[in-house]
Amino acid sequence: MKIYAYGIVDSHNRLEEPIAGLEGKGIYNVFYRDIAVTVSELNEETKEMTDTGILEHEKVVERLMINFTVLPMRFLTVFNTKEDVLSMVEFYYEDFKNNLEKLRNKIEFGIKVIWPADTIKKRIIDAYHKTIRVSIPAESPEKIFVEEKFKKYTIDKEFQEEANRCITVVDDYFNKIAVEKRLKKLQTENLLLNAGYLLEKERQNDFKQAFEQLKNAPGDLRFLFSGPWPCYNFVTLTKKSVADDYFNTEGILDRLLKP
Amino acid sequence: MAIESIIETDSESAFIQEMEKTRDALPSRIDANPENVEKGLAKLVLTLVELIRKLLEKQAMRRIESGSLSDEEIEKIGLTLLKLENKMKELKNVFGLRDEELNINLGPLGDLI
Numbered sequence: 558m559k560i561y562a563y564g565i566v567d568s569h570n571r572l573e574e575p576i577a578g579l580e581g582k583g584i585y586n587v588f589y590r591d592i593a594v595t596v597s598e599l600n601e602e603t604k605e606m607t608d609t610g611i612l613e614h615e616k617v618v619e620r621l622m623i624n625f626t627v628l629p630m631r632f633l634t635v636f637n638t639k640e641d642v643l644s645m646v647e648f649y650y651e652d653f654k655n656n657l658e659k660l661r662n663k664i665e666f667g668i669k670v671i672w673p674a675d676t677i678k679k680r681i682i683d684a685y686h687k688t689i690r691v692s693i694p695a696e697s698p699e700k701i702f703v704e705e706k707f708k709k710y711t712i713d714k715e716f717q718e719e720a721n722r723c724i725t726v727v728d729d730y731f732n733k734i735a736v737e738k739r740l741k742k743l744q745t746e747n748l749l750l751n752a753g754y755l756l757e758k759e760r761q762n763d764f765k766q767a768f769e770q771l772k773n774a775p776g777d778l779r780f781l782f783s784g785p786w787p788c789y790n791f792v793t794l795t796k797k798s799v800a801d802d803y804f805n806t807e808g809i810l811d812r813l814l815k816p
Numbered sequence: 817m818a819i820e821s822i823i824e825t826d827s828e829s830a831f832i833q834e835m836e837k838t839r840d841a842l843p844s845r846i847d848a849n850p851e852n853v854e855k856g857l858a859k860l861v862l863t864l865v866e867l868i869r870k871l872l873e874k875q876a877m878r879r880i881e882s883g884s885l886s887d888e889e890i891e892k893i894g895l896t897l898l899k900l901e902n903k904m905k906e907l908k909n910v911f912g913l914r915d916e917e918l919n920i921n922l923g924p925l926g927d928l929i
Binding site: 779 | 823891
């Protein structure tokens with residue numbers, strides 16, 4: 558049997574009620590000092606897992622969040638033996654303690670914003686043709702090439718600046734409510750912002766209200782609001798080892814949002 | 817769900833489409849086997865060359881923007897950039913690589929290019 562890990566919890570107590578994990582196996586805690594790794598057993602033969610597995614993983618982490626502070630681990634984190642689990646938690650103990658402290662009573666919300674990239678680009682191109690700031694006399698193929706490159710450079714730059722301005726406006730709604738944030742700009746031309754906000758549990762209504770205000774503000778932005786989630790984007794490890802990847806949960810929320 | 821997560825949007829299909837694009841850009845594992853090791857190596861090397869080419873191009877555009885280059889210098893830069901771009905196209909064709917393949921995901925730091 559292998560060992561499948563869901564997260565680190567701030568407890569040295571046994572789980573009070575049975576919780577089913579992946580493949581229907583019961584979850585339990587592997588203790589190290591005053592913290593624990595929540596795990597379940599996994600069949601040796603299990604090689605691949607579908608997105609149904611990720612939902613089960615998420616359900617376990619959410620269930621744990623009711624009673625504990627949890628550092629969620631990446632979907633599909635598997636150890637060969639209990640000793641491997643213990644050596645990982647021993648190595649990261651200080652980091653885990655610091656993160657558990659940081660994430661106590663916190664939750665994460667996600668905000669994604671789509672903007673009309675084509676319309677904005679067209680507006681920038683029109684403005685470029687009206688006010689060309691640098692003139693390159695295009696009498697040779699080399700200069701024609703440079704002129705084209707310069708046009709693209711100027712338009713891209715203005716597009717990025719416009720994105721920054723727009724992101725600042727959106728971020729201002731949540732900035733004062735959140736204690737930490739992760740903002741990803743323009744992951745695609747249309748996806749202006751993919752943001753994760755960490756906040757105190759008791760401020761979730763403030764956050765929801767801020768989103769309502771943003772949603773009702775004039776403009777042609779489209780929004781996707783999600784949460785509360787376990788703090789997938791806010792575990793930061795200072796010690797380095799190959800096991801860092803166990804906490805690389807980037808993208809897990811996007812997979813959970815997949816219908 | 818235990819903590820009652822909410823997902824709210826009035827543009828579900830648009831978000832699905834954009835999220836699919838971001839997922840496509842991040843391969844979950846490196847495809848390394850004896851048949852494509854040469855292509856993999858070429859991809860890595862050409863990505864780095866492309867990064868340097870783009871940095872050079874950006875620096876040149878900044879200098880043009882600041883007005884610090886003469887006509888002759890602009891022409892010379894144009895020729896250099898044109899030759900570099902053509903050589904890159906040639907190499908990409910040789911190894912069957914597309915523009916969007918010339919990138920490296922640096923995890924939390926995002927894409928290299």
